[in-house]
Amino acid sequence: MHKVLFVTSEAYPLMKTGGLGDVCGSLPVALESLGCDVRLLMPGYRDTLARADGFEPVARLQPPLFPHHITLLEGKLPGKRVKVWLVDYPPAYDRPGNPYYDPYGNDWYDNAARFALLARTAVALALGRTSLSWQPDVVHCHDWQAGLVPAWLSLETRRPATVFTIHNLSYQGLFPRDTFTALGLPDTLWSSEALEFHGALSFIKGGVVFADRLTTVSPTYAREIQSPEFGCGLDGVLRRRSRSLTGILNGIDTVEWDPAHDAHLSKPYSAHRFRNKLANKLALQKEFELPPDPDMPVIGMVGRLVYQKGIDLLLGAIPKLAGMPLQMVILGSGETRYEKALEHAAAHAGNRLAVRIGYDEALAHRIVAGSDMILMPSRFEPCGLNQLYGLRYGTVPIVRRIGGLADTVVDATPANLRAGTATGFVFDPAEPAALAAAVTRALDGYRNGRQWKKLALNGMRQDFSWRKSADAYIKLYKTALHTR
Numbered sequence: 001m002h003k004v005l006f007v008t009s010e011a012y013p014l015m016k017t018g019g020l021g022d023v024c025g026s027l028p029v030a031l032e033s034l035g036c037d038v039r040l041l042m043p044g045y046r047d048t049l050a051r052a053d054g055f056e057p058v059a060r061l062q063p064p065l066f067p068h069h070i071t072l073l074e075g076k077l078p079g080k081r082v083k084v085w086l087v088d089y090p091p092a093y094d095r096p097g098n099p100y101y102d103p104y105g106n107d108w109y110d111n112a113a114r115f116a117l118l119a120r121t122a123v124a125l126a127l128g129r130t131s132l133s134w135q136p137d138v139v140h141c142h143d144w145q146a147g148l149v150p151a152w153l154s155l156e157t158r159r160p161a162t163v164f165t166i167h168n169l170s171y172q173g174l175f176p177r178d179t180f181t182a183l184g185l186p187d188t189l190w191s192s193e194a195l196e197f198h199g200a201l202s203f204i205k206g207g208v209v210f211a212d213r214l215t216t217v218s219p220t221y222a223r224e225i226q227s228p229e230f231g232c233g234l235d236g237v238l239r240r241r242s243r244s245l246t247g248i249l250n251g252i253d254t255v256e257w258d259p260a261h262d263a264h265l266s267k268p269y270s271a272h273r274f275r276n277k278l279a280n281k282l283a284l285q286k287e288f289e290l291p292p293d294p295d296m297p298v299i300g301m302v303g304r305l306v307y308q309k310g311i312d313l314l315l316g317a318i319p320k321l322a323g324m325p326l327q328m329v330i331l332g333s334g335e336t337r338y339e340k341a342l343e344h345a346a347a348h349a350g351n352r353l354a355v356r357i358g359y360d361e362a363l364a365h366r367i368v369a370g371s372d373m374i375l376m377p378s379r380f381e382p383c384g385l386n387q388l389y390g391l392r393y394g395t396v397p398i399v400r401r402i403g404g405l406a407d408t409v410v411d412a413t414p415a416n417l418r419a420g421t422a423t424g425f426v427f428d429p430a431e432p433a434a435l436a437a438a439v440t441r442a443l444d445g446y447r448n449g450r451q452w453k454k455l456a457l458n459g460m461r462q463d464f465s466w467r468k469s470a471d472a473y474i475k476l477y478k479t480a481l482h483t484r
């Protein structure tokens, strides 16, 4: 049985700003059910501590170069058996709101130190330098916040194997050179073959360069990031590591996201009781103050309002969409320019477009359930979870053929419809006109009620549980242990 330490900044429900939280809150549960002994290490953010019922201090650590000691709090992922350690260090983590940004939307000034602290703690645990009796065989690090862990561990002769998962290559954790020295990183790690990235310190390179095994969250994204177009300046390093890099598709938490038992819905439904989905649509129209109309197709969108998500493509397509028989509901938060532009568009779209700026887990469920279609026009998408939630809820995805979206949605071409494999609508160019054309195709499909239901039910039948991918991670842990 492998002992695996997950090092992550987010794990639902203790902390979530996006898919990283979903994955690190559900993959460990799947790994446990396959016999792994998985423990999580994550920062004790203020909001996390507020949700951490029953956590108790179990160890104290003095990280090098930090003025105070850390307290490790131990507990369980709420409602699950998976053990969690929270790094309690109030000067770094006891702050309101988002874990990465201050209330003005700027990066916290001391992010380098905050996540170096997470890494230092992980390294101490990994090397058995704490009073805890548990030591991992594999340390599985997620995204740039955990990037320094494989780098620091690479300096040790006796160490666990390391796996680094790239959930999003565009967030790299770049800091000025003097941070490198301040964090006590050794000079041997300052080179373009190590942590340096064009004169800056790159946290993500710690994972990309030094982990025994690299993964990302879909096979297509694993290929894409080795090209200049999607490599965010790291495609060269990734090509050099291509033999150690695999794409393992994300799964979803099929208990949390289950239309038949979803407590957030006004009326649960399933493939057998598909007609009950309609009650959720009417409730959604009411909630967003759109004219209630069972026959009007509703397109939903939930997500971070950032460049990645193709918000500009949607904004460019709105004049065309406004002339179509549809309603649209959007929930999201992120860059002010997108928030403002969407609110402006909603104010001028009559009764067609409703926008809610904010973060609301329950409303996200109601949108996925109450919409007929879910839109993800992403410019890039490492995996994407909302299209998977859409499929499970019989809410047909309209997506760009990119990253994990390309790997999970099968376009409703005549041939795929005939073969019964179609699950959604896929478009290629990152252009508003292509988005609008895909929506037009979806609306045409919607008007053919019988075929639409077949398409929706086909999505509901797909298996996006963690089973297969958790197996793939276990195989990968074995390889990492052999090749360490």
Ligand code: ADP
Pocket: 017, 018, 019, 020, 022, 302, 303, 304, 331, 332, 333, 358, 359, 360, 361, 364, 383, 384, 385, 386, 387
């Ligand atoms: P990413 O990780 O790039 O944000 P994913 O599609 O992988 O994209 O995952 C996003 C997750 O975050 C989904 O569970 C989605 O429902 C959730 N989410 C994003 N924005 C919001 C929001 N404003 N309110 C509620 N949930 C949100």
Ligand code: GLC
Pocket: 018, 019, 020, 023, 167, 168, 217, 250, 381, 382, 383, 384, 385, 404
């Ligand atoms: C990232 C990606 C998203 C992916 C998620 C979980 O935030 O943007 O595509 O689904 O991580 O892996």
